[in-house]
Amino acid sequence: MSYEPKMVGFLCNWCSYTGADLAGTSRIHYSPNIRVIRVMCTARIDPTFVLKALRDGADGVLICGCHPGDCHYSEGNYKMMRRYPLLKKILADYGIEPARVRLEWVSASEGQRFADVVNDMTQRVRELGPSPIQQVLAQDMAER
Amino acid sequence: MEEQRIGVYVCQCGTNIAKVVNCEEVVRAVSDQPGVVVAKTYKYMCSNPGQEMIVADIQEQGLDRVVVAACSPRMHEPTFRKALQSAGLNPYFVEMANIREQCSWVHDDPQVATEKARALTYGALRRVAKHEPLERMSVEMCPDVLVIGGGVCGMTAALELADGGNRVYLVERQGTLGGNVARVDLTAPYLDSARDLITSLVTRVEEHKRIDVLLHSEVSSLEGFVGNFTATVETIWGDGASVSQFKVGNVVVATGYKEFDASRVVHYGYGKLPNVVTSFEFEKMLRAGRVQTKEGKIPQYVAIIHCVGSRSKEFHTYCSRVCCMTALKYAHEVKSAIPDCYVSDVYIDMHAFGKGHEDFYKRGSEAKTLFLMYAKNDHPVIRKAGPGDDCDMLIEVNEKLSGEQIEIPADLVILMVGMEAREDSEAVARLVNISRDKDGWFIESHPKLDPVATTTDGIYIAGVCAAPKDIPDTVAQARAAAGRILAKTIRGSIEIDAVFAEVDEDMCSGCRVCNTLCPYSAITYDPEKKKSTVISAVCKACGACVAACPSSAIKARHFTDSQIFAQIEGVLA
Numbered sequence: 001m002s003y004e005p006k007m008v009g010f011l012c013n014w015c016s017y018t019g020a021d022l023a024g025t026s027r028i029h030y031s032p033n034i035r036v037i038r039v040m041c042t043a044r045i046d047p048t049f050v051l052k053a054l055r056d057g058a059d060g061v062l063i064c065g066c067h068p069g070d071c072h073y074s075e076g077n078y079k080m081m082r083r084y085p086l087l088k089k090i091l092a093d094y095g096i097e098p099a100r101v102r103l104e105w106v107s108a109s110e111g112q113r114f115a116d117v118v119n120d121m122t123q124r125v126r127e128l129g130p131s132p133i134q135q136v137l138a139q140d141m142a143e144r
Numbered sequence: 145m146e147e148q149r150i151g152v153y154v155c156q157c158g159t160n161i162a163k164v165v166n167c168e169e170v171v172r173a174v175s176d177q178p179g180v181v182v183a184k185t186y187k188y189m190c191s192n193p194g195q196e197m198i199v200a201d202i203q204e205q206g207l208d209r210v211v212v213a214a215c216s217p218r219m220h221e222p223t224f225r226k227a228l229q230s231a232g233l234n235p236y237f238v239e240m241a242n243i244r245e246q247c248s249w250v251h252d253d254p255q256v257a258t259e260k261a262r263a264l265t266y267g268a269l270r271r272v273a274k275h276e277p278l279e280r281m282s283v284e285m286c287p288d289v290l291v292i293g294g295g296v297c298g299m300t301a302a303l304e305l306a307d308g309g310n311r312v313y314l315v316e317r318q319g320t321l322g323g324n325v326a327r328v329d330l331t332a333p334y335l336d337s338a339r340d341l342i343t344s345l346v347t348r349v350e351e352h353k354r355i356d357v358l359l360h361s362e363v364s365s366l367e368g369f370v371g372n373f374t375a376t377v378e379t380i381w382g383d384g385a386s387v388s389q390f391k392v393g394n395v396v397v398a399t400g401y402k403e404f405d406a407s408r409v410v411h412y413g414y415g416k417l418p419n420v421v422t423s424f425e426f427e428k429m430l431r432a433g434r435v436q437t438k439e440g441k442i443p444q445y446v447a448i449i450h451c452v453g454s455r456s457k458e459f460h461t462y463c464s465r466v467c468c469m470t471a472l473k474y475a476h477e478v479k480s481a482i483p484d485c486y487v488s489d490v491y492i493d494m495h496a497f498g499k500g501h502e503d504f505y506k507r508g509s510e511a512k513t514l515f516l517m518y519a520k521n522d523h524p525v526i527r528k529a530g531p532g533d534d535c536d537m538l539i540e541v542n543e544k545l546s547g548e549q550i551e552i553p554a555d556l557v558i559l560m561v562g563m564e565a566r567e568d569s570e571a572v573a574r575l576v577n578i579s580r581d582k583d584g585w586f587i588e589s590h591p592k593l594d595p596v597a598t599t600t601d602g603i604y605i606a607g608v609c610a611a612p613k614d615i616p617d618t619v620a621q622a623r624a625a626a627g628r629i630l631a632k633t634i635r636g637s638i639e640i641d642a643v644f645a646e647v648d649e650d651m652c653s654g655c656r657v658c659n660t661l662c663p664y665s666a667i668t669y670d671p672e673k674k675k676s677t678v679i680s681a682v683c684k685a686c687g688a689c690v691a692a693c694p695s696s697a698i699k700a701r702h703f704t705d706s707q708i709f710a711q712i713e714g715v716l717a
Contacts, residue, residue, distance in 0.1 A: 008715060013218075014599060015579065021216045024245030032251045032260050035267065035715035036242070038217070040643075040703060044687025052709055057716045072577060072599075073686035074663045083691075109581040115250070 005059035005125040009036040009118070010045050014072035015107045016064035022111035030115035031122035034062065041065070042103075043076030047087045050101055054091075054133050060100045060125035062118065067105040077105070095136050097128055148179040148273055151207040152265065153198060155189035155214035157244055164248040166258040170213060173262045177269055181205055190220050195227040202231035209272045213241035213265045219590070234277035236642065236702060241268040263715050270714035274707045278642035283681055285371035286393035287633040290315065292363055292572070293398035295323020296615060297607030297622045299345045301396045304626035306354040310633060313390060314349065315358045315377055321346045323400050329430035330477065331615060332469035333504030339431075341615075358388070366395065366576055369684065370602030371638045394602045394629045397586065398622065399572055401563040401608040404453030404460070411525045412449065412559055419443075419536050420526060420557045422452075423470060435481050435556075437536065443485060443555035445535050446478050449524060450491040454562030457521055460583060464562035464612040468495045471560050472508040479511055488514040488552050490524055490541055498614060516552070517544040526557060563612040576603045585611045596625040601640070604628060643702045644683035645690055649675045651697035658689035658698060 011017040017038050023030065039045055042065030050061045063084075065077040080103065088098040102121055106114045152174045156162035167185040175183045182201050188194050189212055201207055210233075212224050217240040225235035243261040251257040287310045291302045294316030302312045320326070321342075328338040349355050361379040364387075368374050371393045379386050406414040406422050414420045418438040421429075429435050437443055448471045454464040468491070475487045489508075494515075496505040509515065518524055524541040535553035543550045565584025566572075573580050578598040579587040586605045589597040596604050606621035607613065613621070632638060647658075647667075654674035658667050666682035667689060669675075678689075678698070690700040 006716060008712060017216075018218065018579075018599070021218060021242075021245040024216070024249035027249055029250050029252060032247075032253070032256045035260065035263050036246055037267065037708065037711050037715065039687065039708070040700075041686035041688065044691055044700060044703060046691040046705065048705075049708055049712065053712050053716070056713055069574075070579075073684060073688065076663070076686050076688050079661070079688050079692070108579045108587055 003126065003129060005033055005122065005130070006057055007034045007060040007062060007122065007125060008053040008058040009034045009062040009064065010039055010042070010049060011036050011106075012042050012065045012072070012077075013038055013040050015066035015070065015105075016114065018108035019064075019106040019110045019114045022108065023115045024111075026111045028111050028115045030118045033122045034118050041071065041073050041076035042080035043073065045080060045083075047083060047090070050087060051090075054096060054100065054131060055137065059128070059131045060102070060121060062121050063101070063103045064106045064114070064117070065103070067107055070107060094133075096131065096133055099124060099128060100131060148209055149181045149205065149207050150179040150209040150211065150269065150272065151182040151198065151201050151205070152180055152184075152211045152269065153189050153194075153213065154183070154185040154243075154265070155194070155212065156185060156187050157215060157248075158187060161214070161244050161248040164251060164254055164257045165243055165261045166254060169258050170243075170261050170265055174265055174269060177266070179209070179273055180269070181207060189214050190223050195223070198224070198227050199231040202228070202233055208233065208237060209275065210238045211241060211265060211268045211272050212238060213243045213261065213268065215244040216240075216242045216246070236278045237272065237275050239268040239272035239275065241265040263717070266717050267711040267714035270710035270717075271707050274704065274710045275702070276704075278701055280639040280642045281681060282637050282639050283371050285633055285636055285638045286373075286391050287311070288313070288390065288392045289394050289396065289629055290363070290366075290373070290375045290390075290392040291396045291398060293323065293400055293607075293609070294318070294321040294357070294359070295398060295400050295607070296325045296342070296345065297400065297618045298323070298396070298398035299349050300619050300622035301398060301606060301626045302355050303345070303348055303352065304623050305629060306352050308626070308630045310354065310630070312355045313358060313375070313377070313392065314355055315361045315363055317360070317362055319359050321349060321357065321359075324403075325615065327424055327427055329427050330473060332466075332473040333498075333500040335473065335476070363575060369682070370394070370640065372681075373602065393633055394604065395576055396622075396625045396629070397572065397576055397578070397603065397605045397609055398607045399566060399569070399609045401612070402566050404561040404564050406452055406559045406561050408459065409452060409523070409559075411523055412452065412557070413526050414559060417526060417528065417537060417557075419555060420559060422559050422561045423467070423474075424561070426474060426558045430477055435478060437555055441555070442482055445486045445488070445553045446556045446558065447488045447490060447539055447552060447554040448474055448558045448560065449539075450489070450560045452559040452561045453564065455492060455520060460562055460564060462583060462612065463495060465495070466612065466614045467560035467562060469498070469501055469504060469614075471558075472504055474558055475508055475513045476511065479513075486514065486553075488516060488539075488554070490516045490518060490539065490552075492518060492520050498616070514552070516541050516550060518542060519544050526554070529553070563608055565609075569609070576600065578603055578605065585609065596621055596628060640681070641685070643685045643700075644680045645678045645685065645687065645698050645700050646680070647676050647678055648697045648699065649673070651695050652676055653695050653697070655694060657692055657694060661688050661692050663688070
């Protein structure tokens with residue numbers, strides 16, 4: 001059997017989670033690898049959520065929020081946008097390919113876009129293969 | 145800690161979930177999970193018997209937490225929270241797993257979908273174990289209402305609310321009330337005068353002692369939350385401007401639409417051929433009682449073209465819903481004014497969906513109007529006629545029913561321009577904090593079950609600003625929005641969600657990072673205690689401060705770190 005990645009999605013309640021629901025009501029099919037966790041706003045996403053997901057076995061983490069300027073809380077997505085490069089930097093330091101984490105904007109009317117983003121991300125993570133994190137963790141334990 | 149007693153309910157949603165997800169398999173997979181006492185599947189969990197089953201289990205089996213794996217929580221979370229409450233359990237002890245919108249409706253492999261449904265249910269199960277009981281807050285509900293837009297929709301809503309005893313601020317950008325309907329002559333299909341309709345509304349609105357009409361005015365800001373908004377309105381006078389501010393509990397957005405710009409369809413020559421006019425320009429002729437060409441001649445041939453900007457790949461894919469009947473009305477009005485005139489009606493499909501519409505269509509067909517059908521995206525082409533022709537223009541139509549290319553004469557062409565969202569609909573959406581769909585129309589809370597509410601509490605949408613519709617549908621929505629608001633204001637107070645952030649004072653270092661981060665200025669600082677505090681009624685629970693607090697001193701109620709961590713563990717288990 002070919003390798004199928006496990007993915008976690010953190011979606012803001014107002015735009016992206018609604019967009020994902022719209023993909024459902026519109027019956028737009030997409031890769032089943034993603035498991036969605038709803039948060040009120042991307043600004044709530046503590047980088048530790050992403051690290052926790054990766055440590056617990058996710059091969060990829062997708063973060064989706066409202067388009068810049070469209071945030072339900074006016075500017076929460078900008079806060080996520082600023083944390084994102086730092087998060088990527090940490091991942092690289094840990095030896096995890098930064099491409100395993102991705103931030104995308106999906107509005108409440110973009111069911112198709114959500115499906116496209118999930119499909120594309122799933123394919124990219126599939127190409128990257130299993131996350132090296134378990135190995136990194138084991139090595140880390142051995143070094144202690 | 146005492147052992148938890150969790151009930152898991154996997155909904156089949158008829159066959160919506162069950163035809164892809166093996167619900168029995170999900171039940172089996174959760175049964176042996178820690179804390180699970182009951183696990184069941186049922187046809188419709190949201191139905192009365194479904195809810196009663198959950199309530200009975202809570203009471204008889206002493207459940208203290210519930211997981212419902214079903215549709216989106218955006219759909220039925222309130223339903224199950226109420227069920228818990230009626231069973232005597234705190235309503236926040238339920239968590240939903242979205243196995244319909246985000247699983248059975250988007251995947252087709254039963255094995256993979258069942259596995260995903262299991263994972264999502266595990267996520268909910270681990271999360272609910274960490275839920276805490278929360279108490280909702282009761283806040284005062286200001287009975288006054290802001291209505292944005294003084295068309296038929298806004299005026300109808302304003303009257304309904306004011307008749308119900310509430311003060312209404314009706315804000316209109318133009319210098320007169322009436323909106324787009326004020327530009328219309330007769331209404332279809334009963335041929336009543338639009339002027340009479342508008343006049344009776346305007347008179348009542350202007351005379352109503354509980355309606356304050358603000359003309360030449362725009363809402364520049366709206367702060368606060370349901371029951372307690374502060375609206376700022378700017379009014380432009382002849383040579384100056386004034387600003388007024390008032391408190392309102394709810395808002396009705398009734399900002400309507402603008403007509404499609406016909407010059408965007410190049411093959412109709414609008415703007416170049418003087419006798420190609422839009423439906424609104426033709427209404428003006430009808431209102432003036434003069435149906436004539438630019439040259440002042442009585443037209444011998446009138447052609448009406450449907451779906452200008454609507455039902456097209458290039459412009460708007462949606463149907464504007466009023467144009468078909470309006471076109472038939474024009475055929476009727478032209479025939480009444482100029483009995484010898486030849487009228488052609490060039491359409492894609494005749495949408496006669498409303499009450500009285502089909503009869504009106506039948507009457508139109510009998511009145512010697514030439515109907516020509518064209519295929520979607522195969523538009524007719526209008527050109528100037530030659531000197532030998534007895535008409536001003538010629539229209540080439542690939543007539544769909546006969547399969548022939550037909551050329552028809554015209555002295556006057558009426559383009560049935562569709563409806564589109566106003567250019568500033570984005571600004572309005574931001575002002576009141578609601579969303580727009582891909583075409584710019586405002587998005588309702590639920591398209592079928594909650595069509596006038598939005599995802600922002602206290603903000604209602606009605607009329608065409610939510611999607612094209614005719615006057616009866618607009619009036620129905622205006623009254624619906626008013627009814628929703630009256631039902632809330634009559635109680636004098638409103639319960640608001642218990643989900644907000646709170647500061648643990650023992651942990652707070654007083655760094656004040658959160659103070660400036662909050663988009664609602666809901667966090668204040670006590671310089672004596674050197675601690676920050678969240679004003680819970682103002683907090684909207686985005687959680688920005690929670691993720692940013694360097695001391696982890698702020699907790700997002702119902703979205704705590706431990707709850708989200710547990711859910712992450714669950715979905716990956």
